[in-house]
Amino acid sequence: MPATVDSGLPGATAGSAAQLNTFRHYRHLTLELAISQFKLRYTQSVLGYFWSLLKPAMIFAITFLIFVGLFKIKDGTQYYGIQLLLGIVTWTFFAECTGSSMQAIAGSAGLIRKAYFPRSILVIAASMSSLFTFLINLTIVFVIAVGLHQIDIGLRIVFVIPLLLELYLLAIGISLFLSALFVQFHDIGHLWDVLMNLLFYGSGVMFSLTYVLQRAHLVLAVGQTLAAGQKLAVGAKLFGGTTVPPPSNLWAVILVCCNPIMQTIEDLRHALLTPQAPWTELVVTGHLAAVNQYAHLDDPWLLPVPFLVVVLIVTVGALTFRARARTFAEDL
Amino acid sequence: MTATDRALAIKVENLSKRFRIPLDRSSTLKHRLTHWRSASRYRTLEALRDVSFEVPAGEFTGIIGHNGSGKSTLLKILARIYRPDAGRVAIEGKVSPFLELGVGFNPELTARENIFLSGAILGLGRVELHRLFEEIIGFAELEQFVDHKLKNFSSGMEVRLAFSLAIQAHAEILMMDEVLAVGDASFQQKCFDVFKGYKREGRTVVLVTHELSAVNQYCDRALLLDHGRLVADGLATEVTAQYRRAIGLAADGSRLSDEVERWGSRDVVLTGARMLDERGVEDCNPPTGGFTRVELGYQIQNDSVADFVCVIWLVRDDGQVLAEARLPVSQYAQVGSSQRGASGTIRYDIPEIPLLDGGYSVNIELQGRRDGATYDHLNHAVRFHVVDKGGRGGLIDPGGVWSVVPTEQPVVGWPDQFAATQQ
Structure with a gap:
């Protein structure tokens, strides 16, 4: 016999007004949970909420000192400092959001065992406090950039909204996936820490895409092998045939190119700060080919890849979460 | 459809629920690494077996039974917290989404913050909570502690706050798990007064409790569960009497008077x-x-x-x-x-x-x-x-340990008493 829980007995009609009421109630619950989590996060600390603003600033200071002060790295892009800051702020959001949302389910065992509501509310509520901090940090970056005259404001600033939405969706998709698995496998937490470390270097936080293309010999290496006749399905479409040394790191390039975090950070820099080095535009216009004289990263095929990755991750995350949410109350 | 059909609040048909309980409860990393092969071993606990019943709207129903009989599991399925493995549950009307008092309370938050958080879980809107705020605090007699953190409250204060908040939830069907077990005598009296009010208002209440006297006093009928099976469904007084006989309780509550046993x-x-x-x-x-x-x-x-x-x-x-x-x-x-x-x-x-x-x-x-x-x-x-995870026959499990040792040639012969017949 199938197991079902109906909301109404036969003959009952579920009015759309009732559904609207339910929606309103859950929106309210999400907000209340987010507000109390926000308050709880900063109790028992002297500086309180200030920490969330202080942390990216301190990371920025360290990174800037090491890369610019110590290694004298210049990536040739405009306003390297402010670009770095924007990258760090964006990355901090992503890292904090996934990190705290991962424990949203396991950390609310009491609530889940005793009250009914859609479990995804807990994950979304947990992400909201990171999102709020991120928006404040973005405003601060903007103000600093204006103050230092390191910004070229243009109409492209409107793209900030869809880009933030994309990044938030990505973070939610990953959070749903992680939080659902974290209930039974706490190993996920350690694994994600390691993966985040890898992602940090693969997301262009400390350097722009232009820099990668100019400096990365791995890219130079790609084209030649392809020209030499190797039929790598993805690679063949990605890179036109030219004469360069054999590739050893083709997979790394492709991964970086498929990384939506890299794409959002790069496009945010473009939309907010400088017309230079936008990921999406480079792909569309074939501008990448000009930047890199050896390989042609100008195939429009690449354009939708980061967006498709986001859609894929959100779908997998939501489905995993839905399947596992049925037994959260029992598993916890 | 008849008139009585329409008046049903809850209809449960052939409900079953099993739990898979890991046999290996240890959770240290070392233990998990060394025992990873046994991590997938479970025993199955039949929490509910083929339970069917109906609750007409406006009725008080008590669920009784020994510890582990499936009472709380049944309530959690009705409240949609657990999903049934088989069977059907149909509910007509808005169900309270909580089972216990003070759901969502956080000791680090103040009374005011907790009211808004827990109130949201109970289904109260923000505007509504603002309107009811004074009433809730007043009923709980906590006017001077509104902005104190909950961790500094005595357990009595916390229960009062939880209770005065819970009675504001306007669900048509209320599920309550052992709410009578908390609080002092005067608080329990408040509980009962509210129950009487619910009865007058014609709300449907499903109550899980060990207090048989409370079941007799407030419930129209009772369900008796035993090892996941519904063994009695009828008038509260009759079902509680049956339960008392089963566990050897005298009518006055003193244990063990059955001369035969x-x-x-x-x-x-x-x-x-x-x-x-x-x-x-x-x-x-x-x-x-x-x-x-x-x-x-x-x-x-x-x-x-x-x-x-x-x-x-x-x-x-x-x-x-x-x-x-x-x-x-x-x-x-x-x-x-x-x-x-x-x-x-x-x-x-x-x-x-x-x-x-x-x-x-x-x-x-x-x-x-x-x-x-x-x-x-x-x-x-x-x-x-x-509870056996299955796959064994006979009367007992001797707890034997198996092993297989491959050898070049057969090395095991027959015991001496068979030597003659084999040669």
Whole structure:
């Protein structure tokens, strides 16, 4: 016999007004949970909420000192400092959001065992406090950039909204996936820490895409092998045939190119700060080919890849979460 | 559709729920690494078996049964917290989404913040909460503590806050799990007053409780669960009476008066008996091969008692005695040299219970060491149900360990008594 829980007995009609009421109630619950989590996060600390603003600033200071002060790295892009800051702020959001949302389910065992509501509310509520901090940090970056005259404001600033939405969706998709698995496998937490470390270097936080293309010999290496006749399905479409040394790191390039975090950070820099080095535009216009004289990263095929990755991750995350949410109350 | 059909609030058909409980409860990393192969071993606990019933709108229903009978599981399925494995649940009307008082309370938040957080879980809107705020605080008598953190509240204050908030939830069907077990006498009185109000308003209430008197007082009818099965469904007074008979409770609540199941001179009396798992938690559903402790209390009623012995029988539900265990001589002194009024606890640990799936009980007797006189004998002192993960036949699980050793040639011959026939 199938197991079902109906909301109404036969003959009952579920009015759309009732559904609207339910929606309103859950929106309210999400907000209340987010507000109390926000308050709880900063109790028992002297500086309180200030920490969330202080942390990216301190990371920025360290990174800037090491890369610019110590290694004298210049990536040739405009306003390297402010670009770095924007990258760090964006990355901090992503890292904090996934990190705290991962424990949203396991950390609310009491609530889940005793009250009914859609479990995804807990994950979304947990992400909201990171999102709020991120928006404040973005405003601060903007103000600093204006103050230092390191910004070229243009109409492209409107793209900030869809880009933030994309990044938030990505973070939610990953959070749903992680939080659902974290209930039974706490190993996920350690694994994600390691993966985040890898992602940090693969997301262009400390350097722009232009820099990668100019400096990365791995890219130079790609084209030649392809020209030499190797039929790598993805690679063949990605890179036109030219004469360069054999590739050893083709997979790394492709991964970086498929990384939506890299794409959002790069496009945010473009939309907010400088017309230079936008990921999406480079792909569309074939501008990448000009930047890199050896390989042609100008195939429009690449354009939708980061967006498709986001859609894929959100779908997998939501489905995993839905399947596992049925037994959260029992598993916890 | 008839008129009575339409008045139904809850309709449950053939509901079943199983839990898979990992046999290996240890969670240290080292243990998990060394025992990773056994991590997938589970025992199945049938929490609910084919339960069907209906609750008409506006009725008070009590769910009673022993610990582990499936009461709370049933309530959690009705509240949509658990999903059933089989069967159908239909509910008409808005169900309270919570089971206990103070759901979502956080000790680090103030009373005010907790009201808004917990209120949201209860389904109250922000505007509504603002409007009701003074009333909630007033009812809880906490006007001076509105902005104090909950962790600084006494448990009585916390319960008052939780209760005055909970009664504002405007669900048509209320589910309550042991709400009567908390608070002092005056708080319980408040509870009952609110219940009377619910009754007048014609709300449907499903109540899980151990307080049989409360069931008699407030519930129109009661459901009795036993090992996941619905064994009685009827008038509250009749069902509670049946439950009392089953567990040997007298109508006045005093335990064990059934002469047929209990006899003896009562020079030493049994004060209680229970079954515990390895963590010391009461558990009447041990798994095959699991650790089980039978624990019983005694009290000496007569100075003339010198030494006494404790005997425990494990009995299958069909009456077959499976084992008899007697307190060894070496332990006599510990119970023997006591005065009238002295009491103590006797434990009988079974490291790996070999019994297979089925219903059993423990019979206990305290008897004089010298004359063998029966001081107190009690049949079915503890009823328990062994849960087997299946795949075994026969009467017991001897707990044998298998291994396979490949060899070049066959090295195992026959025992000597077969030597002649084989050659």
